[in-house]
Structure formats: structure tokens, C-alpha cells
Amino acid sequence: MNATLQMEAPAPAAPEPLSRVKFPFxxxxxxxxxxxxxxxxxxxTIVTLGIYSAWAKVRRLRYFYGNTxxxxxPFEYHGRPIAxxxxxxxxxxxxxxxxxxxxxxxxxxxxxxxxxxxxVPWIIQRSRIFQMRMxxxxxxxxxxxxxxxxxxxAFIGWYFIAVFTLGILYPGWVRRRVEYSLDNAAYxxxxxxxxxxxxxxxxxxxxxFAMAAVAYAGFVFAFFRLPGVGSAMQxxxxxxxxxxxxxxxxxxxxxxxxxxxxxxWGYYRASFLNASFGGIQIGSNYVxxxxxxxxxMWIFVTNLLxxxxxxxxxxxxxxxREVRYQLENTFIDSDGNLSRFLAGAGQxxxxxxxxAGEFFDVDFxx
Numbered sequence: 001m002n003a004t005l006q007m008e009a010p011a012p013a014a015p016e017p018l019s020r021v022k023f024p025f026x027x028x029x030x031x032x033x034x035x036x037x038x039x040x041x042x043x044x045t046i047v048t049l050g051i052y053s054a055w056a057k058v059r060r061l062r063y064f065y066g067n068t069x070x071x072x073x074p075f076e077y078h079g080r081p082i083a084x085x086x087x088x089x090x091x092x093x094x095x096x097x098x099x100x101x102x103x104x105x106x107x108x109x110x111x112x113x114x115x116x117x118x119x120v121p122w123i124i125q126r127s128r129i130f131q132m133r134m135x136x137x138x139x140x141x142x143x144x145x146x147x148x149x150x151x152x153x154a155f156i157g158w159y160f161i162a163v164f165t166l167g168i169l170y171p172g173w174v175r176r177r178v179e180y181s182l183d184n185a186a187y188x189x190x191x192x193x194x195x196x197x198x199x200x201x202x203x204x205x206x207x208x209f210a211m212a213a214v215a216y217a218g219f220v221f222a223f224f225r226l227p228g229v230g231s232a233m234q235x236x237x238x239x240x241x242x243x244x245x246x247x248x249x250x251x252x253x254x255x256x257x258x259x260x261x262x263x264x265w266g267y268y269r270a271s272f273l274n275a276s277f278g279g280i281q282i283g284s285n286y287v288x289x290x291x292x293x294x295x296x297m298w299i300f301v302t303n304l305l306x307x308x309x310x311x312x313x314x315x316x317x318x319x320x321r322e323v324r325y326q327l328e329n330t331f332i333d334s335d336g337n338l339s340r341f342l343a344g345a346g347q348x349x350x351x352x353x354x355x356a357g358e359f360f361d362v363d364f365x366x
Contacts, residue, residue, distance in 0.1 A: 019336075020334065021333075022332070024331040025068060025327040025328065025331060025332075026327070027067055027320075027324040027327040028069065029064065031317030031321070032316075034063060034316040035313075035316040037059055037063055037316075038060075039316075041053075041055075041056035041060065054082070054084035055081040057081075058077070058079055058084065062076075064323060065077040070338075073138050078136065079130070087130075098116075120155065120156065121148060121154075121156055122148055122151070125146055125148050129146075131144075132185055142185065142187050143188075144184055144185050144186070145184045146180055146181070154176040154177050154180035170205060171202040172201070174201055175196070175198050178276045182194045182279075187282060191282075193281040193282075194279050194280060194281075195279045195280075196275045196276065201275060204267075204268065204272070205268075207271075208264060208267065208268040208271075212264055215257075215261070215264060255308075259301050259304070262297070262304055263297040263301060266294075266297030267297060269296055269300075270291040270293040270297075273291055273326060274289045274290065278290075284334075285332055285333065285335065286332070287330065288330065288331050289326075289330045295325065299325055306318060
């Protein structure tokens with residue numbers, strides 16, 4: 001009897017899979033509001049011969065961080081102007097030494113230039129550490145664990161590989177740089193993982209190269225088909241004289257070239273951001289980026305026209321438009337409640353992630 005009852009007992013139901021939830025980013029910045037910050041930053045930077053640029057950077061980043069929200073909570077930027085100024089003075093001092101030594105001892109460049117190759121990865125690594133540790137979300141800091149050796153391989157080693165292969169492996173260099181920057185990042189004690197394959201970078205990079213080649217060929221063809229070009233193409237003709245040749249509308253041709261270039265850049269930028277930020281995994285959560293190339297092309301082109309026809313004053317609105325579109329088409333694909341993820345990320349948080357050490361409290365401007 002017991003055996004019969006046991007056989008007839010229903011099997012336990014399989015646990016239902018957790019539903020995925022989208023948490024979109026939100027940007028509440030306003031062009032007019034940012035214009036007031038931007039114009040003050042610009043004027044004070046000019047008046048102080050660039051010294052105020054460190055304070056300007058902090059004001060700008062705090063504005064954009066504070067107006068970027070996820071699940072109703074803003075991000076925060078904790079960088080200090082003095083730390084940024086120290087970093088810039090170090091870089092400026094090193095550059096000044098390089099220029100002076102090159103003028104006094106011309107052969108010194110043969111030694112200093114190779115040293116720069118070793119210095120750039122160090123600057124990149126320290127800048128990433130500063131940038132991440134000065135950023136927080138819901139009182140929990142980000143972190144960066146990339147090594148100097150990793151930066152050397154990603155930014156210098158792969159650079160030479162791309163050069164020696166005549167650009168064929170350039171997309172691999174792009175991916176390695178992104179992988180170094182994102183795969184070594186962390187939120188609290190939750191490490192990032194970068195999942196995008198190399199093939200995706202090769203795809204959109206080669207497509208961009210092809211579009212640029214076609215656009216360049218079309219530009220050259222249109223230029224030489226314009227009336228007056230043939231007669232103006234004489235030995236010794238300068239570029240200024242060529243543009244003054246009868247029938248040539250040099251300014252319109254230049255503007256058309258800039259519009260086409262920005263359209264191609266919009267495609268590249270949308271593909272790059274989707275592949276890069278859309279390839280991040282944090283625990284069981286994923287960052288997704290769904291930018292449309294056509295929309296980003298339109299934003300870039302209209303931003304250019306707005307900046308040109310307002311003599312640069314449209315720049316704050318252009319920046320806000322671009323950032324808003326990028327953020328509002330990026331979201332977190334979560335397995336449930338972000339609060340549970342935040343609690344897990346905060347477990348075991350060490351003091352170094354809570355407050356950057358004095359040595360790392362220097363921003364080199366990258």
C-alpha cells in the first residue's frame with residue numbers, strides 16, 4: 001500500500017526560471033542648464049590660462065553623473081580638482097622636459113621616445129584606477145584591477161601588431177583596449193566580465209573602412225568633375241588658388257564631406273558602443289546597448305550644423321543630445337531585484353575601494 005501511494009505521488013514541480021527585468025538608464029540633463037556650466041568653465045579656463053580646467057572637469061562630470069539615473073538612483077563622481085591638477089602638471093612637466101631635452105640634445109629623442117611607449121600604459125592604468133574609484137552608485141564605489149603588464153600588451157603590444165599587419169588586425173587592437181578597460185573593472189566586489197567576440201569588432205571596423213574608402217573615392221570624383229578644376233590643376237597651383245577656381249564651391253564641398261564623414265562616424269560609434277558596453281556581465285546581470293546607427297548619424301550631423309551656425313554656442317545642447325540618446329538606449333538586463341545584487345556587491349568591500357589611496361588620487365586626464 002505504501003509502495004502504491006509512493007508511486008502515485010506527483011513529482012515535485014521544477015522551479016520556475018527567474019524572469020529577466022530591464023532597468024533602463026535615464027538622463028535628466030538639460031542643454032540650457034549645462035550651457036551655464038559650460039560657458040563659465042570656458043571663460044574661467046581662459047582667464048586662468050588653463051588652471052581652472054581641473055575644476056571645470058569636476059563640475060562637468062558631477063553634472064553628467066548626477067543626472068544619470070539607474071532604477072531611480074543617480075551616479076556620483078567624487079574626484080577632486082587638486083588631484084586632477086596634480087596629474088596634469090605631472091604630464092605637462094614630463095612633456096616640457098622632453099621638448100627642452102630634444103632642443104638641447106637632439107639625440108635625446110632617440111631615448112625619450114621609447115620611454116614614452118613604456119610611460120603611456122602606466123598613465124592609462126593609473127587614470128582608469130582613478131576614474132573608477134572616484135565613481136559610485138548608491139554609495140558603493142567602482143574599482144579597477146588592471147595591471148601595468150596588461151595595459152602594455154593591450155595598448156602598445158597590439159598597436160605594433162596592427163601596424164606590422166598594415167591595419168589588418170586593427171580591429172583586434174580596438175577590442176583588446178576595450179577588454180582591458182572593462183574586463184578589469186568591478187562594482188564593489190562584483191567583477192565585470194567582457195563577453196563580446198573579436199569577430200564583431202572585425203565586422204564593423206572593416207565595414208567602416210569600406211564606407212570611408214567609397215566616400216573618399218566619391219569625394220575625389222565629385223571634386224574633379226566640378227567646372228574649372230581641370231583648368232586650375234596646373235603645376236604649382238596652391239590649394240587656396242584651387243578653391244578659388246571658377247565654378248568651385250569649395251566651402252559647400254567641404255561641408256558635404258564633413259557631413260558624410262560624421263555619418264560614417266555615427267555608424268562606427270553606434271557599433272562600437274553596442275559591442276563594448278553591450279558586452280558587459282556583472283554577476284548574473286548584463287549591460288545591453290541598443291543604439292541605432294541611423295539615429296546616431298542624424299544626431300552627429302545635426303549637432304555639427306548647429307555648432308557651425310551658432311559659432312560653437314550650440315555645443316552644450318549637442319553634448320546633452322548625444323549623451324541622452326546613448327544612455328536612454330542602454331539598460332541592465334537583470335535576473336530580478338537590483339537591491340539583491342547591490343547587497344551581494346557590497347559584501348567584503350575593503351577600505352581601498354571605499355577611498356582611493358593618496359598615490360592613486362591623481363588623474364592624468366584620460
